[in-house]
Amino acid sequence: HIDGLRVDAVASMLYLDYSREYGQWRPNEHGGNENPDAVAFLQEMNATVYRRCPGVITIAEESTAWDGVTRPTDHGGLGFGLKWNMGWMHDSLVYVSKDPVHRKYHHHEMTFSMVYAYSENYVLPISHDEAVHGKRSLVSKMPGDWWQQRAGLRAYLGFMWSHPGKQLLFMGQEFAQGSEWSEAHGPDWWLLDAGYGAAADHRGVRDLVRELNTVYHRTPALWQRDTDPSGFQWVVGDAADDNVFAFLRFDEEGTPLLAVSNFSPVVRHHYRLDVPDDVPAWHEVLNTDAARYGGSDVRNPGPVTPGVGPGRGIRLTLPPLATLWLRPVAGVPPTGADKCAGNSPGA
Known part of the structure; x- marks a missing residue:
């Protein structure tokens, strides 16, 4: 069984000129840069998935302002269940990566997401892209000493879980893994072992994530009117x-x-x-x-x-x-x- 589909790089499907230079693409029959075949395919894919498998979900990793990514197909949308909130992800990570004394100059990075929060049905993604390839793990993005880094991570997770939208956290971030994830050996589970000196630090973050999920589940205010x-x-x-x-x-x-x-x-x-x-x-x-x-x-x-x-x-x-x-x-x-x-x- 598959619970759903996360579709990568949707923008490169929707736009004929996406990541292409002049002369490398041709306009559509109306002279625009939209790809009508891709639109039709995604609409049919979503409509078919939701019709045949009620209860599953489709998520678009779409990085532009294309209108109606999560609008139903019978209303002209692409029909996805959720859309990657790239803006919230980028802005909030810029804010928390700053030293607290400088955060006042970036305050709007944390409030701007509410200007457009209801334009689509969003998922708040701290994804694989944000914890690999030299970008550092989530706890390592936080300024200060080890205590402040963990505290900043916990505060950020609490903010994330209470913000409108669904939450996505890449593996290893839920127990404050300091190094980037590696496909060669997976998460550093050993950080939670009793024999490791700082294991309590990592278990504390893990326990918080468990509690965030528990309280979230029993608090309808955090999800019942998520798109209202x-x-x-x-x-x-x-x-x-x-x-x-x-x-x-x-x-x-x-x-x-x-x-x-x-x-x-x-x-x-x-x-x-x-x-x-x-x-x-x-x-x-x-x-x-x-x-x-x-x-x-x-x-x-x-x-x-x-x-x-x-x-x-x-x-x-x-x-x-x-x-x-x-x-x-x-x-x-x-x-x-x-x-x-x-x-x-x-x-």
Whole structure:
């Protein structure tokens, strides 16, 4: 059984002049550079796969702005289930590879993806292309010492899992393999062996990825409205000097999840966030700085309650190089995503 198909280099199929010089290609019958035969083939391939094998998925590694890659074929699209989000991949890796003191100049690299997040159905890819051929593994892209590299990786994974879109992580990155993957011997599983001195460091990242998947699965706000703009709301999108990002995700009932990422190596105490007023208390459901993942264990113990008065907001302690997920305390009525103030970055 095959769960689906990932189709490589779709752009080179769609465009007659892709990676070709003048004189190496001929325009189509309408004088354009599109390849109508390739379009027809991909539409037929996707329509056939989904008709014959319900439940499978097709993914396009397509690097241009071709319209309708994931639009159904009966509406003129190519019919893929998901499209590689090359923009998010490139921009976010540029940001996290910078030293924290320089990240404020690249803040927009982390927020720009929400401008086009709903133009297609996206997968967020940290793929084989990003961990081989001299590009370094994901943890090795992070600046700082070994502790900061692992913390940065954990914060990035928490941000990635809470961002709209599906997640794809190349093997070895889920346990902070420092070297690039090699087809000659595969992942460095020995890094997790008890006899290896830093095994706990690698097991901590592995355990975090397991927990991210577990909490993701039981939190509909992170996936139920993944392709619906009303399922997302910025809380803080312009705190460039702080290296902080915060947003809400909503499920179909309007119940929120609050995701907060601090990409600075300092603890931020009493950090104020304007969240829905009708949520009387929040509690942490995930903290990438937890000791069991190898972090410094800076937490927000107990329920986090808002201050007094209108627009009172909440105040959090933000761990260094970490992502927090918070949900309303059990029994709290849903906030209702119709109270979203919009999808543009802003405090």
